[in-house]
Amino acid sequence: MQKHLLRRVVPVLACAVALSLSSCATFQRWGDQGAVRQVTGEIKAANAPALAARSVTPFLLDGEIVLIPSDVADFWAGVLKAGFTIDGATLDAGAAVSPQSYQKFADTMEVKAFFSRYVKSGSRILELNTASGTHVLLLVKSDWFTWKIIGFKGPF
Amino acid sequence: MKRLTASAAFFLAAALSVGAVPADVTYTEGDASVRLKNGTQKDAEIGAVLNTGDTLKTGGDGQAELDQKGVTIKIARNTVFTLMEKAQGNQSTSVLSVTLGSIKFHYNKLTGTEPQVRTNGALAGVRGTDFTVFAGADGSTLFTVDSGEVSVEAGGQTVALDAGQGVEVPLGQPPGGTFAVHSDQQDYRTWNADKLAAMLADPLAALGSVETAMADYIKNVGDYAASYQEYRQRLDAERQKRAQIFTEQGADAAQKYEQDVVTPLALQAGYLELNVRFYALAALSLRRFVAGRLYVILKARSIATPTDPTWVSFTSRFDALLASFEKSIAPQLVAVDI
Numbered sequence: 001m002q003k004h005l006l007r008r009v010v011p012v013l014a015c016a017v018a019l020s021l022s023s024c025a026t027f028q029r030w031g032d033q034g035a036v037r038q039v040t041g042e043i044k045a046a047n048a049p050a051l052a053a054r055s056v057t058p059f060l061l062d063g064e065i066v067l068i069p070s071d072v073a074d075f076w077a078g079v080l081k082a083g084f085t086i087d088g089a090t091l092d093a094g095a096a097v098s099p100q101s102y103q104k105f106a107d108t109m110e111v112k113a114f115f116s117r118y119v120k121s122g123s124r125i126l127e128l129n130t131a132s133g134t135h136v137l138l139l140v141k142s143d144w145f146t147w148k149i150i151g152f153k154g155p156f
Numbered sequence: 157m158k159r160l161t162a163s164a165a166f167f168l169a170a171a172l173s174v175g176a177v178p179a180d181v182t183y184t185e186g187d188a189s190v191r192l193k194n195g196t197q198k199d200a201e202i203g204a205v206l207n208t209g210d211t212l213k214t215g216g217d218g219q220a221e222l223d224q225k226g227v228t229i230k231i232a233r234n235t236v237f238t239l240m241e242k243a244q245g246n247q248s249t250s251v252l253s254v255t256l257g258s259i260k261f262h263y264n265k266l267t268g269t270e271p272q273v274r275t276n277g278a279l280a281g282v283r284g285t286d287f288t289v290f291a292g293a294d295g296s297t298l299f300t301v302d303s304g305e306v307s308v309e310a311g312g313q314t315v316a317l318d319a320g321q322g323v324e325v326p327l328g329q330p331p332g333g334t335f336a337v338h339s340d341q342q343d344y345r346t347w348n349a350d351k352l353a354a355m356l357a358d359p360l361a362a363l364g365s366v367e368t369a370m371a372d373y374i375k376n377v378g379d380y381a382a383s384y385q386e387y388r389q390r391l392d393a394e395r396q397k398r399a400q401i402f403t404e405q406g407a408d409a410a411q412k413y414e415q416d417v418v419t420p421l422a423l424q425a426g427y428l429e430l431n432v433r434f435y436a437l438a439a440l441s442l443r444r445f446v447a448g449r450l451y452v453i454l455k456a457r458s459i460a461t462p463t464d465p466t467w468v469s470f471t472s473r474f475d476a477l478l479a480s481f482e483k484s485i486a487p488q489l490v491a492v493d494i
Binding site: 061062063064065066067068069070071074075076077078079081082083084085108109110113114116117132155 | 195213215216234444445448449451452453455456457458459460461462478482486487489491492493494
């Protein structure tokens with residue numbers, strides 16, 4: 001009877017702990033840093049196919065909405081071919097998307113609509129400081145451990 | 157009063173939808189998706205019906221075929237196709253929009269009310285049975301006619317094409333000279349690669365063409381929106397007058413006034429509103445599939461050299477283009493258009 005009870009209670013407790021951790025600022029920052037490491041690692045490795053696979057469409061580049069997946073793949077291949085690096089990237093700020101987040105990309109009707117239509121709640125908007133300037137990464141969760149890139153801005 | 161309004165609304169909706177012809181998906185292969193007018197996206201499936209405002213997009217390995225009441229539309233790889241609608245005279249008409257890529261059209265029979273075919277820079281009236289449209293990355297268009305006739309209009313000039321002829325229309329310019337060609341002799345990938353190379357060789361000139369075409373769309377939107385507002389004001393005044401007639405002379409007199417005065421005005425306002433939307437969506441298509449793609453390619457090339465003079469000049473003019481779009485076109489769009 002006790003074993004049966006434990007089998008039911010332990011998973012519930014584990015979920016409760018995970019949920020409370022996920023709302024904890026330290027845990028969020030740890031998660032954001034992990035996502036940044038994943039993306040910057042692929043940029044440093046000049047791995048355009050991995051970046052393309054990590055990106056979703058519609059994709060937001062600065063204030064441009066890219067609808068065609070091959071255009072996003074071509075973009076990553078192009079930036080790496082142009083010698084783009086993201087040396088010394090540090091996470092400056094990370095936050096869950098809010099109704100005002102679109103302004104981090106562009107204060108336009110299109111970008112506002114993009115956020116309302118395509119950016120799920122719980123998505124993260126991260127600001128990175130790099131040797132070449134500031135970048136903004138917009139990430140949506142794909143599964144528990146993987147983030148997909150839905151927006152990229154910078155350097156500015 | 158409610159009965160009058162409801163019947164008028166039904167009549168108006170029916171009259172406005174006369175020219176809207178749906179298209180059935182009859183074949184798909186590989187990556188082919190549909191984006192419905194309400195913003196929903198899904199795979200294109202055989203048997204699906206496309207209505208005005210719906211878009212079919214094929215990827216690098218995708219193809220699709222549609223049937224629109226006797227018109228066979230063969231959509232090749234890497235193509236974006238939208239069913240649109242605009243008003244012409246006192247009726248609405250279907251417009252088949254080739255935004256990017258290539259499409260072959262076959263008309264089983266000609267009825268005299270064939271839909272127009274548009275690209276980012278040209279509009280074609282169809283009197284032919286077989287022709288192909290190429291829409292390039294730089295917004296230019298190539299028409300080739302295998303049988304029948306097609307008239308191509310751009311920049312205020314019209315060129316008539318016979319069987320075995322083709323014409324190229326650079327974005328923002330009138331059609332060029334006609335030349336002898338068969339559609340099978342033209343390869344979209346080669347043609348588009350040439351257009352892309354020319355665009356990237358002189359991106360400021362390419363942006364200039366976009367600016368010209370966008371200015372034309374903005375003017376059309378402004379003109380139709382101003383006329384629409386004028387008709388709406390007249391319509392509001394006539395509806396008040398109809399209410400007054402109802403009170404003073406009864407339901408029959410009010411119904412006659414509704415039919416003779418109010419409904420024709422409402423129809424005209426509806427047609428004007430349809431054209432505001434048509435040109436606003438055409439401007440969005442130009443902005444997204446020509447201007448936006450040019451920006452993305454140049455951004456990739458210049459990301460490590462942000463002070464490159466061409467990139468600096470380009471972004472300055474691009475920002476001005478976006479400001480015009482935001483001011484004149486965006487107010488006519490809704491979130492599901494994005």
